[in-house]
Amino acid sequence: MYELLILGTLESRNMSGYKLGQVLETTLVPRRKISNGVMYPILNKLATAGDIVFVPAKEDARGKRLAQITAQGREHLHQMLVTPVAIDAKRESLYHFKFKGMASETLAVQLQILNEYKAAVLTDLEIYQRVYLHLQENLAKAPTSRINALKWGIRSLELQIAGSETKVKWANQQLADLGSADVNGGDHQND
Template sequence: MHELLVLGSLLSRDMSGYKLCQVLGNALVPRRKISNGFMYPLLNKLAAAGDITFVTDTSDARGKKVAHLTATGRAHLHDMLVTPVATDAKRESLYRFKFKGMATEPVAVQSQILNEWQIARNNLNEFNDVN
């Protein structure tokens, strides 16, 4: 789940681990503080899989390293976007993360994600109406 948001966030620009902690923490409901002890192992896992690389931020005088999305990472993100979401407690967060990452996808994929979300919302509303 967290990989989806991290890769989706890197579509728009390269980011430091600190910035990705803030993005992830703000995206979760309820908001949470994401620790370096959680984020950096996740980033290392994505780097080991070839989904991201670490590059030097040329605009930073300290030579800070930022995560950069690779072609492999884009393909992995696409796979996660088209994978159906399980009916569980994390469903709403997963759809929110998918919405963030779907901007560069073809219209057909965007429509698929939105249609699945609408069906899931309707099913939830019907369940709530019965109970």
């Protein structure tokens, strides 16, 4: 999973392992700390596979080395970008990684990734809305002892629904910016 973000980040410029770790930390959903013990084995694995090489930093007398993507790494990145994302706990992070790495891809691949993301979010949104309505119905006939728990369940779903609606709006904007005709679906889910 991390290889996708690392190779996508290296498409724009060479970076040190430290800087790549910072990029990874800020892109993960939810955000978490990435140690050198995690980052450098991944970089070494990518180097061994021929996806990156280490080059000396031009303005560093200490011998600092930067990771640089290779042609093979670009092909590996492309393969990861066009691979469908599983519906699991890592899905949101994987899509964020794809978004950071797809700038050099064709318009067709960019549209594919955005449409797949939007479809996944719309599926989530539909489920959240169904459960929300179910909880609302239960709230009306719930015993007093369950009302507070149901209200907090509803509030939690309102957050998930709002987040999903925002993601759909964002995806639609990206599709529109790319000139895609496929920006409908999800715009009026809650009107």
